[in-house]
Amino acid sequence: MPDHANDELIRKLTTALGKSGVLTDPADRMAYESDWRGRYAGNAICVILPRSTQEVAQAVALCAAAGASIVPQGGRTGLVGGAIPLAGEVVFSLERISALRSIDPLGMTMAVDAGMTLGAARAHAARHQLDLPVLIGSEGSAQIGGIIATNAGGSNVLRHGMTRQRVTGLEVVLPDGRVWDGMRPVAKDNTGYALQQVFIGSEGTLGIVTGAVLQLVPAPKSVLTAFCPVASIDAALSLLVKLRSSLPDALVAFEYMNAATVALISDQRPELAAALALPGGPSACLLIEAEDFTGTEATQDRLHDALVSGLERGEITDALLAQSVAQREAFWAFREAISFAQNGLGHSVKNDVSVPIGSIPELLTRGSALIAGICADAQPICYGHLGDGNIHFNVSPASRDHADALRACEPAINAALADLAEGLGGSFSAEHGVGQAKRDSLARLRAGPELEMMRRIKSALDPQGLMNPGKLL
Amino acid sequence: MPDHANDELIRKLTTALGKSGVLTDPADRMAYESDWRGRYAGNAICVILPRSTQEVAQAVALCAAAGASIVPQGGRTGLVGGAIPLAGEVVFSLERISALRSIDPLGMTMAVDAGMTLGAARAHAARHQLDLPVLIGSEGSAQIGGIIATNAGGSNVLRHGMTRQRVTGLEVVLPDGRVWDGMRPVAKDNTGYALQQVFIGSEGTLGIVTGAVLQLVPAPKSVLTAFCPVASIDAALSLLVKLRSSLPDALVAFEYMNAATVALISDQRPELAAALALPGGPSACLLIEAEDFTGTEATQDRLHDALVSGLERGEITDALLAQSVAQREAFWAFREAISFAQNGLGHSVKNDVSVPIGSIPELLTRGSALIAGICADAQPICYGHLGDGNIHFNVSPASRDHADALRACEPAINAALADLAEGLGGSFSAEHGVGQAKRDSLARLRAGPELEMMRRIKSALDPQGLMNPGKLL
The missing domain is CATH 3.30.70.2190 (Alpha-Beta Plaits)
Structure with missing residues (x-):
């Protein structure tokens, strides 16, 4: 958008959210424009910090009217750049919308604002001998809205499933600024298409999750x-x-x-x-x-x-x-x-693949051979959730001296491992999602009716194409 | 469609599927045109019995070209008329597509044709000390495609969740006759929008499920x-x-x-x-x-x-x-x-609602009072899955003599109970779905952005509107 249009939008957003709710100074914006690994960075028109669902809705309506793109943002702990702006978007940080709305120990559900951290939500549940069983290392920063937008996995999926299985209700601000109140606290609700499932894992490309009802489980003794x-x-x-x-x-x-x-x-x-x-x-x-x-x-x-x-x-x-x-x-x-240990070697290549469990040995053997063929001074750093067939097939340079060589090989390694996993009946992205990092793989490996259906859903629910452009699709 | 167009379509379907694959005689069609309760009945142009996914795809393409509507059909055990034709559709019965494709005991998944009965699938799993934990009384007739299209619940949702949680992959014939092969046998697959979740519970209005990969669990000792x-x-x-x-x-x-x-x-x-x-x-x-x-x-x-x-x-x-x-x-x-006992009283009103568990006593008390106010000689037959907040709030006449009186009250009772459940934070249809029976409730209680999003998804994925018209939306 031209500068004067940006200025006009910023003025309207400031009127709606107050001065402290709109960050325009590059120094203030900086933390919101890049990820913790320093891998993804962009430039936003501004970063806004709404204090309520209603403020999110107002701000979305203003952006929609101005034709400005929107990047919803949680704790920025993602690994594929899905919540980081490219250039010229308005970043919506949910960090100030973080309250516990209610908790129902008998029904074992809790209703929370999307900006609450996973760790805080788990602490609230623990006070009632309950748990929100999503185990990821970043729980102190990752927000509920983010784990829903990315359908976070983690270390206990074997037993408790993905984040998808923890959500019974959602509140979403739609791309036209209307609020969809789907905050139903019941596990059984067969009333039409599973809209909440469409938003879960959609990486902020269809709307902004502002609240959720989560199914809890009894905490173990x-x-x-x-x-x-x-x-x-x-x-x-x-x-x-x-x-x-x-x-x-x-x-x-x-x-x-x-x-x-x-x-x-x-x-x-x-x-x-x-x-x-x-x-x-x-x-x-x-x-x-x-x-x-x-x-x-x-x-x-x-x-x-x-x-x-x-x-x-x-x-x-x-x-x-x-x-x-x-x-x-x-x-x-x-x-x-x-x-963090991988970061210490200067550059790390991350792949997050799943295959049927019985194919894991073949995945490791063939994957390591492929990497050796592409990049001489690299070492496969393979780890992950073996119990559910999900391996983080990462690659580090043999030493810091080989970081640049590895960086040059990264696209070839990613493509080879994605093809290998898919060829074994698995997935090129098990739990990290697509974001900026795996768009090429999605376009290549899901081509045909699958990609076409995704594009049709995107057009149906975000006809202006303003939500998180350049991510996922 | 005019008769000669029907004749032409039947001729083409017969060429594609063979004479035994196309039922046109009313006596042959009859069993496929009504449900087991005798509550829903319609008239199809013909009933087809394809023998493979490829035959389904061919037949869908022929129907799409002719502008003929399609009713996908499993075991006809549903309670809301979702698989029964209204008038003039082509019924696709999946009963001949019922093979086990493969079973992976290590990965605990099985790939099956959609026409396999739930009981047969559970028997296959049991041979490997595994189970497909969907517990419904109709497992001997209900087919895998049907339990997926309706997101079946049952008696163990408390522990194992709905059918939705059992599906890792789907094969679907789309409304234009193309086949979407989404048969991925991995529990973790965050690669774009959750298309399979859109088809699960969509009641045959978006495509025809022809195959599925199902997540199994260890069978208890x-x-x-x-x-x-x-x-x-x-x-x-x-x-x-x-x-x-x-x-x-x-x-x-x-x-x-x-x-x-x-x-x-x-x-x-x-x-x-x-x-x-x-x-x-x-x-x-x-x-x-x-x-x-x-x-x-x-x-x-x-x-x-x-x-x-x-x-x-x-x-x-x-x-x-x-x-x-x-x-x-x-x-x-x-x-x-x-x-069946309810059927013995001549007429039964079925409602299938969920509320947060703590609100169950209020649901029962207020619901019974509402029914008494609407219909004097009726008795609430309440039962169901208390552990997950799902009550089948049914109503029977006091005796067969009062069946007609109850029949006249049915719409008022259904509306009152649907409103009550929704008012308590629950759902007017917990596990039975919408079908023909609850379309009015869906239109009334999901009006606004929710219904609009459903309609947009329907238009996006079935632009001709040929799939199971008059059901759900």
Whole structure:
């Protein structure tokens, strides 16, 4: 838009939201214009900080009237640049719309504003011995609106499903500024097309989620956590099958890290490795978690027996069982250090693929070979949610000196891994979404009726095409 | 369409599908033109029985070219007339497309043709110690395509969610005859809009589901079933809360029947009541089910203790624990006899509403008062899935003599109960869907942006408006 039109829009937004609700100074905007990895950055006309759904609706109507594009933004913890402006949009940060609306312990639901962090929502639930079971490392920053817009996954999907399964109702400001109140707090509602499902995972391209009703679950009495060096990926799968059959009602996490991942963290964060006192050199490891609702030793005994059997069969070479909350946190700190440890090598390539579980060994073997063929001084950093077939197939340079070489290979690596996952019956983006990063893959791998239906839905619900342009489609 | 156009279409369909694939004789068509209750009936141009996805696609293309409307049809077990023709459509019965495509025990998924019955799919899963946990009384007839098109609920939604949560991939013949192959066997796939979620629950108005990939779960080692006369609805809720907290990982069903329901079955099917040897006169009853994965007595002990506490508090007045598979089946036979027992009184009004669980007592009290005010000689037959807030708020005449009086009151009763449920924050159709029966309620209670978005999606995906006209929207 021409500058004077921008000025006019900013003036109207300021009238509607007040001066503190509209950031125009580049220094104030900066934090909202890039992601935490410094990978995506753009320039917004302005960043607005509405204080209510009504203010969001007013601001959207003003943008629509001016033909200005809109970028909805949560905690900016995404990995595909979906919430970062390109150039010339109005960024809608939801951070000031963060209240608990209500909580119903009997119905096990909570109604929250979209700007509440996941961590805050979980804390509210915990006061009623309930949980919002979405386990992601960024819960302190990630917002409810963001995890809904991206259909966040995490470490307990094995047991509790994706964010999609936690949502019973939504409030959405539509691209014309009207508010859709779909805040129904019931799990069963077969009344026409599943509109909320269309918005979940739509990455801000169809509207702005301003509120949600979330289905909670009973909090377990205790959580059992084990950290195990594992002999091979086949051994890991064999153990998974045994655990699934011996405690299918209790197993919530089955996380895998390949040997290179363990070595990387041990190298970059030796204090985390020391806390685990891992025996011998780095090997691939598993982080396993089970929930107990019995309040007895029964679940712990079942987990213990299954791990002892795994040791006897040689599937795992050791089994550390967390003896305290602090030790459990040390296990998870190791797991969650991976992203930052990768950043320490100057450049990291992120891929987030899923395949049927039985195809994981083939994915790892063939994927590593493909990468070796594309980029000589690169190492696959593979880890993720083995229990549900989701591997973060990342790549780091062998050292900081090789970061530029890896950067040059990134598009070829991404395409090769996307094709491989899809060829194995899986998905080129399991939980991170499409955003800016995977648009090419979406256009290429979903071409035909699938992409066409998505485009038709986009046109149907955002006919002006103002919502988060340049993302997803 | 004029007769000669119909004849021409029938000729082309016969060329494509063969003579046995196209039913034109009224006597042959009849079974496909009405539902099992005899409530909905229409007239189709013809009924076709394609043998493959490719034949469905061919036939859809022929209908689209001729401008003929299409009614997709599964097992015709629906309760809202969604799969029954009105007049002049082509009925697509999927019954001949019923093969198991593949099953992956490691990934716990199965790929099936849409015409396979739910019961057959569950039997295939059971051979691998897995289950497709959708528990509905009609599993012997209901087809996979039908439970997907209606997002079927059932008696274990409390634990396993709706059919929506069981689907990882779909194959759909689109309204222009193209085939969308979305048969991805992975639970995590964040690649654009959730198209499969749009088709799930769309009641055949957007396309024809011809195949699905379904997420299975480990089959429990055993199932524990209890049948308990309960003091009141408040007592039932109190017991539910205790059970949820003492065995949240195991509780799969918590079914309620009011005293009138129990009396109706005892009257119409005395042999079923005798098998239960219910003490005293009919009172409201609960059917409770828990799964055991431990292979020990631990779960049974927890259930037993919880029921003994319920007896001591006076919440339940007795507790029958099934001691055999035959006894478990007798409990469920009693529960599943309700629909047929209602038919025995000449006319039954069916409503299927959900509210937040804490509002169930208010729903029952106010709903019964509303019905009494509308129709003097009617009795509320209330039962359903109390554990997830879903009550089948049905109404029967006091006796066969009052059937006509009740029939006249049906629209007023339906409107009153729909308004009541929505006013309590719930839904006018929890699991049965909209079909022909609840179109008025959808148009009235979802008016505004919600209905408008549905219409836009319909136009976007079925621009000719040929798919299942007169249903849902």
